[in-house]
Amino acid sequence: MDVSVLGLGQMGSAIAERLIGAGHDVSVWNRSKGRADDLVALGAFELDTPSEAWERSEVCVTMVADSPALAELALTPGGGLVHAASGRGRTLIDMSTVSVEVSRDVAAAAEAGGIRYLRAPVSGNPGVVRAGNLTVIASGEEAVFASVESLLRDIGPHVFHAGEAETARVIKLALNLMVAGTAELLAECVALAEAHDVRRDRLLEIVGASAVASPLVKYKIGPLLKDDYTSTFSARLMHKDLDMALDAAEAGKVPLPVTSLVLHLLERCMSTGLGELDFMALLVRLQREAGQDSV
Known part of the structure; x- marks a missing residue:
């Protein structure tokens, strides 16, 4: 599957490594340059901007530090992921730990923009990711979850669909x-x-x-x-x-x-x-x- 990973902190980098190792075609982006170098060496493609993810990928995974970072990445007028016309029909999976309120804002904007949205926060640290023991708690439409479940299992084997809307948060x-x-x-x-x-x-x-x-x-x-x-x-x-x-x-x-x-x-x-x-x-x-x- 063609997938982009946006946000290359400790967790985002480990998630990208797992996806590369599972044979996916992975594109990556991070606000500060240099964080992608090791992943590029493993075969990833480095994006210049976040919205470029939709031009290369069916699925975009975001893993950022906090609610304001997700809001900026997803909701910025003219440049946010959920406002990009090229994202229509594609799937945004946010794996960050963010507030229910911000996640609801992203969900509403994604629906308006024709983008499928899955909340998928995780339990575990980078070592747990690399060891293949991560737990993923997802919520959103069951059909959306089903379409990316195998991708989530390539990141971590313990994957749960917890319900609709913001349940996973x-x-x-x-x-x-x-x-x-x-x-x-x-x-x-x-x-x-x-x-x-x-x-x-x-x-x-x-x-x-x-x-x-x-x-x-x-x-x-x-x-x-x-x-x-x-x-x-x-x-x-x-x-x-x-x-x-x-x-x-x-x-x-x-x-x-x-x-x-x-x-x-x-x-x-x-x-x-x-x-x-x-x-x-x-x-x-x-x-x-x-x-x-x-x-």
Whole structure:
């Protein structure tokens, strides 16, 4: 299939690699130049502008950092993806984590422009993508999903059609509040144990064999053993997602007290220079407050 991938951050690049490896004819674009070089070396074609995607591809996959970035890419008058006449009858798949409101705006504009639209946010990090373990949560018209399901499975094997409209957006935000909450509990587990001279390697070996050893916890054990907070998903981006989750909770009149607390703790990470580290910088914040800081 001819497919374009727009947005070549860590996740977008990994998705493009998977599609190239699966034999698709892949075109790529990124706002800042240079991010496409490795993908071009693998056989991708670099686009000059986003709207050029429709001239080369049946399907366009977007993976951008936040709601404003998607709005700019899709909705800019005269240059946005959903306004390009060459896109009529083609399919836009957005895999970013964005707000329900912005996604609705894109959906309405896509319908008006004759472009089929599928929301397909993901659960996993770039390593999970490359290992072939990504989870994709899609929502939109079932016929649209069916037409691109095999493409989505080439990106990640765990693919779900969750329902119509913005269902996938809400599920993704619900998943991420669990990720953030788990990270804070893991940070507190480590900080408490180390305050009583428990060796981290021994503690995490036991955690990894216990009832609380979720895939997320297991992914974080290796970096925690090395005090490595290189970002797979930054504290700043996690804060952005929790903020959107709380907006969705307000719209649904649902209190989320734990999520509100973790959002505040992430704000403290950001205010002390930890915002671009991995969201497990929640542990660094705790260590500093406890006088245990090793980073």
